Amino acid sequence: MARLELNNLHAEVAEGDEKILEGVDLEVESGEIHALMGPNGSGKSTTAKVIAGHPAYELTEGEVLLHLEEDEFGEEIEIDEDQRTWDLLELEPNERAALGIFLAFQYPAEIEGVTMTNFLRTALNAKIEEREELFEEDDGEDEEEEDEGFESSPMEGPADDGEVGVAEFQQILQEKMEQLDMDEKFAQRYLNAGFSGGEKKQNEVLQAAILEPSIAVLDEIDSGLDIDRLQDVSDGINALRDEQGTGVLQITHYQRILDYVEPDRVHVMLDGQIAKSGGPELAEELEDKGYDWVREEVYGTA
Amino acid sequence: MSTQVHANLTEEQVRQISGDLDEPDWLLETRLEALEALEELEMPDVIRTPGRDWTNLHELDYESLVDPLNAAEDKDQLGPDEVDVLSWADAVDEHEALLEDHFGSVVDPQENYLTALSTALFSTGTVVYVPEGVDAEDVTIRTEQNSRSLFNYTLVVTEESSSVTILERQSTGTEQDEQYYSGVVEIVAGENSSVQYGSLQNLSEDAYNFTVKRGETDTYATIDWIEANLGTQLTKTEVSTELNGDSSETQIVGAFYGHNDQHFDLDAKVWHRAEHTTADLVTRGVTDDVARSVYEGVQDVGRDAWDTSSYQRENTLMLSDDSEADASPKLIINNHDTEASHSATVGQIDQEDLLYMTSRGVDPRTARNMLVEGFFVPVLEEIAVDELREDLEEQIAARLRKRE
Numbered sequence: 001m002a003r004l005e006l007n008n009l010h011a012e013v014a015e016g017d018e019k020i021l022e023g024v025d026l027e028v029e030s031g032e033i034h035a036l037m038g039p040n041g042s043g044k045s046t047t048a049k050v051i052a053g054h055p056a057y058e059l060t061e062g063e064v065l066l067h068l069e070e071d072e073f074g075e076e077i078e079i080d081e082d083q084r085t086w087d088l089l090e091l092e093p094n095e096r097a098a099l100g101i102f103l104a105f106q107y108p109a110e111i112e113g114v115t116m117t118n119f120l121r122t123a124l125n126a127k128i129e130e131r132e133e134l135f136e137e138d139d140g141e142d143e144e145e146e147d148e149g150f151e152s153s154p155m156e157g158p159a160d161d162g163e164v165g166v167a168e169f170q171q172i173l174q175e176k177m178e179q180l181d182m183d184e185k186f187a188q189r190y191l192n193a194g195f196s197g198g199e200k201k202q203n204e205v206l207q208a209a210i211l212e213p214s215i216a217v218l219d220e221i222d223s224g225l226d227i228d229r230l231q232d233v234s235d236g237i238n239a240l241r242d243e244q245g246t247g248v249l250q251i252t253h254y255q256r257i258l259d260y261v262e263p264d265r266v267h268v269m270l271d272g273q274i275a276k277s278g279g280p281e282l283a284e285e286l287e288d289k290g291y292d293w294v295r296e297e298v299y300g301t302a
Numbered sequence: 303m304s305t306q307v308h309a310n311l312t313e314e315q316v317r318q319i320s321g322d323l324d325e326p327d328w329l330l331e332t333r334l335e336a337l338e339a340l341e342e343l344e345m346p347d348v349i350r351t352p353g354r355d356w357t358n359l360h361e362l363d364y365e366s367l368v369d370p371l372n373a374a375e376d377k378d379q380l381g382p383d384e385v386d387v388l389s390w391a392d393a394v395d396e397h398e399a400l401l402e403d404h405f406g407s408v409v410d411p412q413e414n415y416l417t418a419l420s421t422a423l424f425s426t427g428t429v430v431y432v433p434e435g436v437d438a439e440d441v442t443i444r445t446e447q448n449s450r451s452l453f454n455y456t457l458v459v460t461e462e463s464s465s466v467t468i469l470e471r472q473s474t475g476t477e478q479d480e481q482y483y484s485g486v487v488e489i490v491a492g493e494n495s496s497v498q499y500g501s502l503q504n505l506s507e508d509a510y511n512f513t514v515k516r517g518e519t520d521t522y523a524t525i526d527w528i529e530a531n532l533g534t535q536l537t538k539t540e541v542s543t544e545l546n547g548d549s550s551e552t553q554i555v556g557a558f559y560g561h562n563d564q565h566f567d568l569d570a571k572v573w574h575r576a577e578h579t580t581a582d583l584v585t586r587g588v589t590d591d592v593a594r595s596v597y598e599g600v601q602d603v604g605r606d607a608w609d610t611s612s613y614q615r616e617n618t619l620m621l622s623d624d625s626e627a628d629a630s631p632k633l634i635i636n637n638h639d640t641e642a643s644h645s646a647t648v649g650q651i652d653q654e655d656l657l658y659m660t661s662r663g664v665d666p667r668t669a670r671n672m673l674v675e676g677f678f679v680p681v682l683e684e685i686a687v688d689e690l691r692e693d694l695e696e697q698i699a700a701r702l703r704k705r706e
Contacts, residue, residue, distance in 0.1 A: 052661045097663035109658035113676025127663030207662060
């Protein structure tokens with residue numbers, strides 16, 4: 001089990017002093033699906049980016065904690081008692097990923113010249129390796145130095161080392177792609193380069209399926225999807241939760257995807273804060289009435 | 303005209319070089335005329351941006367760099383049986399008429415000070431002759447410089463409906479504080495013939511390099527260049543094609559990676575001088591540390607060049623804040639019946655791209671290296687010679703691994 005906890009989180013744009021988050025409190029636990037809704041500019045995407053470690057934001061107050069239980073990463077990784085709570089704001093994005101955080105981007109980057117297969121296998125192996133380092137016993141202080149010697153060997157490339165080999169990875173990839181009804185040709189294409197909007201979103205869910213995160217933040221994964229693909233993507237999200245026990249924080253504008261991915265909790269964000277939380281019925285209410293009634297209820301004005 | 307080498311350069315030296323190679327009189331005369339012309343000739347044009355000459359060729363101390371009688375190298379000149387791949391001395395012996403027809407026909411020996419210097423003093427070279435109808439792959443020329451200066455000459459002549467792929471590499475064997483490599487390459491592509499000439503320059507980072515590579519096409523001929531620069535302290539190169547035959551084509555693919563205090567001054571040029579000609583110029587390069595690169599690409603469409611297609615793209619990626627890069631693509635159109643495009647960009651690694659990768663668990667260093675390797679892929683994909691592509695890929699990866 002894992003639990004992501006945002007406490008009184010305040011953030012502003014690093015260059016400039018525009019305040020975006022003004023005290024966000026939120027908790028997402030393994031196996032739960034939370035929907036985060038709210039009008040444009042309310043701070044939803046910023047919340048997602050801050051969780052992942054986007055360098056464009058400065059955190060002025062509050063904390064982002066990740067709580068892990070002993071068995072979160074299976075039997076091979078032993079999580080000591082003093083390693084069960086992590087302050088994510090102290091960690092690099094790749095370290096957060098190694099601890100099980102995943103962000104599906106609203107606008108995934110297009111990376112020319114790097115194939116999906118190469119990238120995903122590199123990411124998977126890097127994540128396994130980083131995780132081992134993070135949970136390593138403290139007595140191995142000299143390990144870093146050994147790495148340096150390693151790197152000076154001219155033939156040592158990143159291509160064929162790592163926990164998961166090429167053949168094994170191909171199999172994992174193929175399996176996950178089939179589940180998501182993706183064409184196997186995607187594996188050899190460059191990462192998101194020339195992908196349609198829908199293909200990019202599908203690819204984000206594929207990556208989550210392969211990296212098996214503890215907590216996945218999905219930033220408008222449903223935007224730009226036609227109905228068939230919405231179904232595939234929704235199946236993928238439900239599988240994350242059902243098969244891997246991932247906790248999902250789903251940012252969306254629309255009730256539509258919530259018909260396929262039923263949330264346990266719905267949160268409404270207004271002006272950089274969670275203004276209201278409730279069960280799935282809250283999303284339907286929002287769909288009918290818009291956000292103004294929430295504003296009215298919270299602030300007493302329209 | 304501030305830098306001259308006359309003090310230690312003599313007619314006797316030139317006579318000795320030519321005599322050792324058993325050259326005919328006309329060739330000796332060409333060399334002596336080049337030597338004499340040094341006095342009058344200017345340095346090649348360098349790229350200028352307002353207020354700045356990027357490359358100062360006058361600053362080089364040619365007097366101490368040029369040591370014409372002590373040239374030393376280790377050389378391989380290999381090719382399949384159906385083509386002649388000859389050392390310069392053998393070519394003089396076996397193909398004098400061919401040399402008389404083509405030597406100096408594409409690159410004028412007296413084009414500038416450095417071409418004249420090269421013509422007067424070259425002591426080694428390769429001639430590749432591809433007879434009519436022959437298709438030849440895997441001509442490889444490797445030069446390892448072991449002396450203070452080395453002047454090299456390459457001539458490629460393809461007869462009608464032949465084709466050849468050539469890979470020429472330069473590296474340094476015995477390193478010295480400062481070394482000078484000078485190379486002139488001429489390609490004469492006959493009717494309906496096709497040449498892919500790839501070059502991988504990986505000289506010592508204490509070396510200076512001046513190279514001109516130029517080809518001319520007959521009707522329906524194709525010349526494709528791959529120009530890869532990794533080595534030297536200072537490189538000044540030009541790669542160019544004169545499209546003289548109707549329906550002829552050229553592609554100039556460039557890749558460079560400068561680090562430490564390397565300086566690259568790179569020219570790519572194409573002259574459209576006939577009808578229905580096509581040119582495609584694609585260069586990608588990286589600068590790191592305090593390295594500098596300056597690129598100029600010129601597409602010159604002549605008055606009689608009806609139905610021209612001409613495209614040019616250049617992209618430079620700066621990996622450090624202190625490296626410098628400039629790129630200027632130029633398009634000169636004297637015939638309106640032209641479809642053309644030209645663009646150049648200089649940029650840094652996109653932080654959003656980097657975050658995308660690190661947020662999936664890839665450490666920042668690996669992510670950056672993958673982005674840089676990926677950046678080169680569009681040019682690598684254009685390289686038909688596997689050996690060159692793999693070699694270049696490997697050297698880029700090795701240089702990236704050495705960072706930090």
